[in-house]
Amino acid sequence: MRISVEINGRAHEGDVEPRTLLSDFIRHGAGLTGTKVGCEQGVCGACTVQLDGEPVRSCLMLAVQANGRALRTVEGLAADGELHPLQRAFHEAHALQCGFCTPGFLMSMEGFLREHPDAGDEQLREALAGNLCRCTGYLGIIEAVEHAAREMRGDQVEAD
């Protein structure tokens, strides 16, 4: 089946089988390998992208379902090449080590923070539970997200 999917503002066309997963189309069809695959069960969150701005597990969608839709992946997060506050916060807080889970966290939390700009710390932790990390132990990630949330709200942000 021939599909056309808009990813980060650009149209990507390809031939897929019905069984081709969206994650595989993004990575091997469109060649955007920033999105990772960790389980193909919807648990680890490494494959998280945004469909019409909302975080979804790309391993749990068929590529054909994205035909004519708009996706955003980690490659599209930095606007005009400038890192998003969340990306900067991850860097500052040492919230990444091997980096494999990082794109999934970024796409999940960018969406979450947009929809819940006033989320409290407990709510943030619960939202973070949708992405697994085996390297960092999460505390740096929590710090990064809390910091980014404050910055995105326009709060006074302390210099670290």
Added chain:
Amino acid sequence: MTGRLAGRPLRRREDDRILRGDTRYLDDIDPPGAAHVAFVRSPFAHARIGGVGVPDELDGVTVITAADLEGRARDLPVQGIEGGRVASEGHPVLARDEVRYSGQPVAAVLAESRALAEDAAELVEVDYEPLEPVLAAGDSEVALSEWRRVSGDVDGAFESAAHVVSASHALPRLAPVPMEPRGAIASYDETDDLLTVWVSAQDSHRQLAGLAAVLDRPEESIHVIVPDVGGAFGSKGVVSPETAVVAAAAMATGWTVKWAEDREENFIASYQGRGVEADVELALDGAGTMLALRARIRADLGGYLMPTTAIPGHTTAMLMCGVYDIQAADVEIMGMRTNKVPTGPYRGAGRPEAAYFVERTVDVAARELGIDPLELRRRNLIRDFPYETALGWTYDSGDYVRCLELAEELVKPERHSDDTRVVGTGFGMYVERAGGMFETAVAELLPEGRVLIRSGSSPHGQGHDTTFAQLAADRLGVGIEDVELRFGDSKEVPRGVGTFASRSVAMGGSAVVLAVDALKEKLRELKDPPPGIRASARFESDLVFSSGAYAAVVEIERSTGRLRVLRLVAVDDAGTIVNPLLAEGQVIGGTAQGLGQCLVEEAAYDEEGNPTFASFLGYSLLTAAEMPPVEAAFVESPSPLNPLGAKGIGEGGAIGTPAAVANAVADALGGRRVDPPFTEEKLWRALREAGP
């Protein structure tokens, strides 16, 4: 450490391209026209194989069995242990007439895509004759490894001791679960007789050595390239059977062959950690001085010895005196064959087991003798270094007293019991071996005064690039942006040992520093040094010994048995710390794995030997929502054994945490034995038995 850069919490240079999604892990590499591999794996824990039948209708697909690899691939090699016996039979790359664990690779199917390869794999007919599996080390009659050391008058000490304390412990198997599963791509150039292999691995060296041994080729004829690696934790160290099959398949077919492991395979077929039981006896005098220790340790090694399967058990045995001045010891470990996936090094690799067995026993002793657990420890801590243990290793430096003191100060012990909950506090000290052997580096002058360092170490998330650049830039007196690092490509980096056993800063970092010094020496003699000048270094050292004291406060809810870790303190002594931000990251990460072991992780097989952990539904990992507050602190007892004074920090979190949490749980339960994971069911029952 005080340098311009070393000792400072610099943020990582590695981060930018990761954050932008500009990384290349193994599966991101898409060689056009590659053949994709799916493995036919045994569904039985133990079975004879009568034959492998490939149906005629499998067009466009190639099936490779052990018969096809006869004369092309040998069994994986097996590493020995010092002073012990290890069986020589290694893991076959593909099963011949027997399978010994569920998930063992039996055949490889090559097709245009992974999906097509899986379709074809379902049609391959393997004639299995199921056999009764052996699923507990205690039921096994085959010892794959044995080691025993008796030192000092152990029997005499036990006979004359005022107190003899016994405690038994069991640690279940754990799955490493790196977020990126394993994988390899191989391509063979017949004209040059060059085999190129990309592999998600901890370093190129061991892959190179393993492939050379399995394929019986000289190392120079193999080019190993390690791309970005999404975590390993010990599970991507030695060459895997699957990687060897991919390489052999590329050579046999002339195609580029790719295997990208999926999560299910990673759970069932990647070697596991822990899986050990111990009976420990401690002899003490009336004042609580430890006189002697006996330990009988039994490891559940799995169906085959992978190259490093016997090593963690040996490490556990060697560390059974822990941080204590115990002059007499009798320690024996037997590694038994079972019908499960093999075990091997997994973060901590023997040290968490030793810390657990020793520290739990010390707490049992404290309770039996009526001495405060911290006081009992203080009476017996090693204070003078270097210290040669009864078991044979020499601890280079340390300040165990200070670590314990700091842990106690930071954790603020708490003990409480009422109708709804109990609260307990526990401590766990550890000493662990790091570094050792040698490591290499080459420093090369680039144009405009920049320097390229080629390192034998290899990163999988630890931040080698930034850390080594800090060291080199300081040594050279240049900006960090003028130092470039190269890792992981066997044709680009000097042959080294690799990344495991927390050795990178102590060994790799020292080699970097020595290579830089050698380069400076060469440059000093030249007026206008042209780019291209190189200097190399090979740094060799005995083992260094990191140590620490962890402490935990836990709460158990009576109505459900639910365990909450209220707070955790991690005091680590890894000698000189080069980048405290990254070092703390290693501690927290290790702690999360240690907590996982305590709370939710267990790789259990059912009564037929089928894995119950084939997906995240059967094997849980902690999420951000479960992490307690963790306070990390460092004590720095520099090691005299390397120019940096560094030891290793990569595994302490996984080593100290289970011992501390287990002691806290035991404290809350009034001393009742519970083995990890500390599930609600176990704790609920224990609390009911213990009474109010």
Added chain:
Amino acid sequence: MKPAPFDYRAPASIDEALPLLVLDSAVLAGGQSLVPLLNLRLARPELVVDINGIAELDYIRAEDGALRIGAMTRQATLERSELVRERWPLLHKAVELVGHPQIRTRGTVGGSVAHADPAAELPVALTVLGARYRLRSPRGDRVLDGADLFRGPLYTAREPNELLVEIEVPEQPDGAGSGFAEHARTHGDFATAGAAAVVAPEGHTAIALLGAGPVPARAEAAERALVDGAEPREAAALAARDVEDEHRRALCAELARRAIEEAMA
């Protein structure tokens, strides 16, 4: 793993979908339950019928006091609905606990019901609320209550040629309070046990356990006891009494107690 091969159709209406529903077809709604099964090859349909394009199945509205939810309503939509939060708060509490936000973006109310996982939050909450389920086939509609729909773990009375089209939730009594408590190994993991309760001042009580039996079922003895003035703890113990394992029984009783107390607060 990659899925086994299948054919695919994406009908734009219920009428277009119905003829496609046969024994070897699988309905793809949110995909959060079906696709993992496809990816493990545990589900191997010949045809996947993707109903995400059927706009007429996506709605939440109150009609004659009852709540009507189209089967394709996303769990996230349910979560955001002010109408549901105000008048059927138990549903809001339950859906907030379903998996993670990314799951709820795609997962649907109908999908959760049709999948009938005994550890799922929505079926047990809907059972407590007395929901009824409309199934449509080429022969017409039938409406089942929960006891008739849920037949076993991952098994409902829906015939292969039927499509779940709507969930109807009756009006709740005035002043009814609700409570939902669950327990999972890690946050967002499948619940190991849980309880939902609705308690109204004039005596209406509904309690059901999650993960305690093969299907969500009302704990009628517990409900009667509570109406008769029993303490929440006693009623909770009654609700859990048939749970075999000692620890699970204690866990279910504790969660039921919390749910009941929350509903009575």
